[in-house]
Amino acid sequence: MRAAWLDHRVRREAKSLAKEARAAIGLKRGLHGKGGDLETVTHTVEAALKSKDNATVRRQLPVLDALVDELVKRPAKSTARDYVESIGAAIMIALALRAFVVEAFKIPSASMYPTLEIGDHIFVNKFIYGVRIPWTTTKLFELNGPHRGEVIVFIYPCDPDRDYIKRVVALSGQTIEVRCNVVYVDGVAVPSVVSAPDTSYMDYNETSDSWYKLSTSRYAETVGDKQYFTFHDTERPEREKLLAAGTLTEGDARDFPLRSKPPNCSNAVDVAKGIGPQLLGKIVQEKSEAKVCEPREHYIVPPGHVFVMGDNRNNSNDSRVWGAVPIENIKGKALFIWLSYEKFDPFHFWRKTPGLEGIRFDRIGNFVK
DSSP: OHHHHHHHHHHHHHHHHHHHHHHHHHHTOSOOTTHHHHHHHHHHHHHHHHHTOHHHHHHHHHHHHHHHHHHSOOOOOOHHHHHHHHHHHHHHHHHHHHHHTEEEEEOOSSTTTTTSOTTEEEEEESSTTOEEOTTSSOEEEOOOOOOTTOEEEEEOTTOTTOEEEEEEEEOTTOEEEEETTEEEETTEEOOEEEEEEEEEEEEEETTTTEEEEEEEEEEEEEETTEEEEEEEOTTHHHHHHHHHHTOOOOOOTTOBOOSSSOOOGGGOSOOOSOOOSOOOOEEEESOSSOOTTOOOEEEEOOTTEEEEEOSBTTSOOSHHHHOOEEGGGEEEEEEEEEEEBSSOOTTOOSOOTTOSSSBOTTTTTOBOO
């Protein structure tokens, strides 16, 4: 049985070599003084194969192999071609990873402070929610849906050519309401505790190309087992004291909803190239009369959508203004910061006090919570 298997392998290799040798003889390429020997040995091997003379095939195969190696010279790849092929393969792998697995994203605004700062460069996991056809919203298959509390990158519903990054606050079919900076999901307040009543951050003005300081208050918000920080106006801690004392007379300007019509892209100020497939949610009134900061009406997230908000609650253009995000628009989940700088300066690779230029080494490697 083993001898028959070996004969089969020898005959298969002999056929391949004979075919290669015959092609070389026919083209007369790369043959030197031993070209006649190659013709003779090739003819002998072909005749032995035809007559099933396995002994002759085994005896002549090494001779034919040596002649083919010596006479049938294949053009060697040039060093330049090797580099081009290697670089091309690397580019193809990088493009495939970017299209289906992970993509880099730069934070352009202050809407996600303190979680993400202007100049943070993050990686986004595009595989976690399913694989989609590149440059479309069509998914080949879906693995998991987004969860509350996750930070996602998505195609902006009001301009398909732009990407936004926000935090998922409510899912399809859930109700959302914001009163005096407290978020209510399905009528239950999201736990929010002050952690720094008086703090600040640096914002950037593109028009003047300058950084400026803004005062804020910081709160710790908890969704399930996930805790993250949010920024609010500096007056929120004082309003909460007045509310506890029963002397607060009015709510917050960013309460939601405040209008009878549900938010949608017609309310956005930056609609540039049309509106995508966004569904309108529904506003339901619970109480015609309600006390200050007390729930009174809520917004129902439409099917197949999520409601998103920026962590910088008083400095974020989000679902409170332009409505919910179609799940098909979601590109992926934010992973970690791989690079961060406020202003790239080759002469200042470190973060300077108070932090107006240079690389923020203290942020590199931080996971997005």
